[in-house]
Amino acid sequence: MPLILGMSMLLACQFLGELLARGLSLPIPGPVIGMVILLVGLMIRGKVPSSLRIAGEGLLRYLTLLFVPAGVGLMVHGRLIADDWIPIVATLVLSTALTLAVTAWVMTRLASRATGKDASREGGQ
Amino acid sequence: MHVAGLDELWVYLSGNPLLSLLVTLLAFALAARINKWLGGTPLLHTVTLSIALIITFLLVSGIDYGTYFEGAQFIHFLLGPATVALAIPLYDHRERVRQLLWPLLVACLAGITTAVASTLGLALLLGAEHETVMSLAPRSVTSPIAMGIAEQIGGIPSLAAGLVLITGSIGCALGPIIFRLLGVRDPVVQGFTMGLAAHGFGTAHSFAKLGAMAGAFSGLAMGLTGLITAFILPLIITLFGL
Numbered sequence: 374m375p376l377i378l379g380m381s382m383l384l385a386c387q388f389l390g391e392l393l394a395r396g397l398s399l400p401i402p403g404p405v406i407g408m409v410i411l412l413v414g415l416m417i418r419g420k421v422p423s424s425l426r427i428a429g430e431g432l433l434r435y436l437t438l439l440f441v442p443a444g445v446g447l448m449v450h451g452r453l454i455a456d457d458w459i460p461i462v463a464t465l466v467l468s469t470a471l472t473l474a475v476t477a478w479v480m481t482r483l484a485s486r487a488t489g490k491d492a493s494r495e496g497g498q
Numbered sequence: 499m500h501v502a503g504l505d506e507l508w509v510y511l512s513g514n515p516l517l518s519l520l521v522t523l524l525a526f527a528l529a530a531r532i533n534k535w536l537g538g539t540p541l542l543h544t545v546t547l548s549i550a551l552i553i554t555f556l557l558v559s560g561i562d563y564g565t566y567f568e569g570a571q572f573i574h575f576l577l578g579p580a581t582v583a584l585a586i587p588l589y590d591h592r593e594r595v596r597q598l599l600w601p602l603l604v605a606c607l608a609g610i611t612t613a614v615a616s617t618l619g620l621a622l623l624l625g626a627e628h629e630t631v632m633s634l635a636p637r638s639v640t641s642p643i644a645m646g647i648a649e650q651i652g653g654i655p656s657l658a659a660g661l662v663l664i665t666g667s668i669g670c671a672l673g674p675i676i677f678r679l680l681g682v683r684d685p686v687v688q689g690f691t692m693g694l695a696a697h698g699f700g701t702a703h704s705f706a707k708l709g710a711m712a713g714a715f716s717g718l719a720m721g722l723t724g725l726i727t728a729f730i731l732p733l734i735i736t737l738f739g740l
Contacts, residue, residue: 383583384579401728404579412589415589428579432576432583433580436706441573444549449563460624463620468617469665474680476695479604480687
């Protein structure tokens with residue numbers, strides 16, 4: 374029973390998210406809005422119901438599997454990608470490497486400063 | 499008793515959702531086994547490997563993607579509730595998120611700017627077609643958002659979705675190498691970076707390899723990147739007159 378209750382909560386949030394996305398014609402996918410709705414709900418409630426945790430963590434454990442069906446869709450674009458493959462591959466590899474490096478670098482610098490500041494504040498109290 | 503011929507059986511099975519579901523699960527299990535056997539190398543990620551296995555199977559057996567997806571959609575559908583479920587680890591680690599709010603936002607903006615600028619710059623420099631460039635532009639964003647953006651700026655939505663997936667696997671392969679080169683060990687930074695650069699793939703990777711805390715920040719980065727890119731990318735394209 375907890376699995377059913379938890380799954381219903383997740384689907385209800387997604388449903389509300391889809392309604393909002395369609396109703397207000399937002400460029401954001403329904404599930405992302407559903408995530409925000411659930412987060413707000415959890416903040417108000419003050420704890421995660423155990424049924425929700427069972428369903429949610431079960432899904433997240435197998436998140437990688439859930440991407441496979443969409444990924445197989447690549448086979449449909451084989452020709453399009455083959456026509457422009459050098460610029461595509463070079464751009465994807467270089468730009469992804471650069472994005473990873475810049476983000477990690479900026480975040481490391483800022484995060485160490487933020488936690489360092491907090492530590493010194495706690496030390497001063 | 500009538501015994502059906504093998505070809506008759508195959509016609510029935512190849513159009514049945516059962517076969518696609520079974521093949522997807524078996525390919526994933528096999529890919530996970532191969533990946534483990536190779537010492538968990540990020541260069542042959544379980545997802546990438548299972549996608550390759552399934553595509554090979556479909557090409558060899560002559561089943562088209564539409565037929566495959568009729569069965570596989572049951573797995574695909576769970577992406578929705580799984581995205582919603584990302585709120586749970588985020589809630590669990592809310593204190594850490596609050597503490598790091600500004601670094602997160604600044605790193606997110608820096609990452610998105612790098613992703614968009616380097617993608618447009620490189621693709622134009624290397625002489626890709628206009629449609630390809632516009633389909634590449636939103637590549638680091640989770641696929642449903644990327645498809646919307648690509649449509650808005652003159653790309654091909656379905657190609658954009660494909661490029662998003664390739665970006666995801668490249669990100670999972672490159673991430674650990676770059677973290678080692680830069681000496682980044684904090685799981686929060688690793689998770690956030692993976693979510694920003696490699697969307698859902700990065701998030702799934704973070705959950706599997708780095709734990710729930712990294713997964714939570716990865717999911718947060720994926721959501722933030724999607725939202726912010728959806729608003730600023732069309733502006734950048736208009737601004738530069740592309």
